[in-house]
Amino acid sequence: MEEKCMYCKGNLYGKKEGKSYGLYCKTCGKWVYKSEELLKEEEMEVDKEEYKIILIGEGNEKQMEQIAQMAGINIYMAGEYLRTEKEVVLYKGNAKETYKNARNITEKGLLYKIEPEYPYEILRKMTEEEKEKITKKILEKIKIFS
Numbered sequence: 001m002e003e004k005c006m007y008c009k010g011n012l013y014g015k016k017e018g019k020s021y022g023l024y025c026k027t028c029g030k031w032v033y034k035s036e037e038l039l040k041e042e043e044m045e046v047d048k049e050e051y052k053i054i055l056i057g058e059g060n061e062k063q064m065e066q067i068a069q070m071a072g073i074n075i076y077m078a079g080e081y082l083r084t085e086k087e088v089v090l091y092k093g094n095a096k097e098t099y100k101n102a103r104n105i106t107e108k109g110l111l112y113k114i115e116p117e118y119p120y121e122i123l124r125k126m127t128e129e130e131k132e133k134i135t136k137k138i139l140e141k142i143k144i145f146s
């Protein structure tokens with residue numbers, strides 16, 4: 001896997017566009033790699049994009065239940081939290097960090113989205129330690145609000 005753009009040596013970014021997944025150079029605007037399959041784990045190494053994991057699911061009872069349970073608040077408050085905070089960013093990081101964190105959140109059963117669109121597959125596997133970390137992070141976020 002080429003580390004930099006083969007046309008201009010610019011940094012590469014993971015990109016999803018329609019049905020296509022690939023590595024894209026923002027400097028010259030060219031796709032260096034484009035496919036209709038999700039990117040592989042080793043392609044994260046060259047991806048310079050910063051991804052945001054954002055909590056969603058306002059009005060989703062299961063989501064609110066989860067958050068309420070983790071934060072020790074009632075469901076109404078959890079719903080209020082999702083309503084008032086337009087964008088609850090849980091994590092910001094590169095493709096690799098995002099992969100790990102999104103996997104954890106998926107396992108927790110929380111609803112989220114990743115911005116920009118994440119071109120990698122998120123696996124469902126996590127350790128107890130990872131579980132604890134994500135719970136702590138969510139609790140911190142909610143404490144600021146309540």
Ligand SMILES: [Zn+2]
Pocket residue numbers: 005006007008009010025026027028029030
């Ligand atoms: Zn380029």
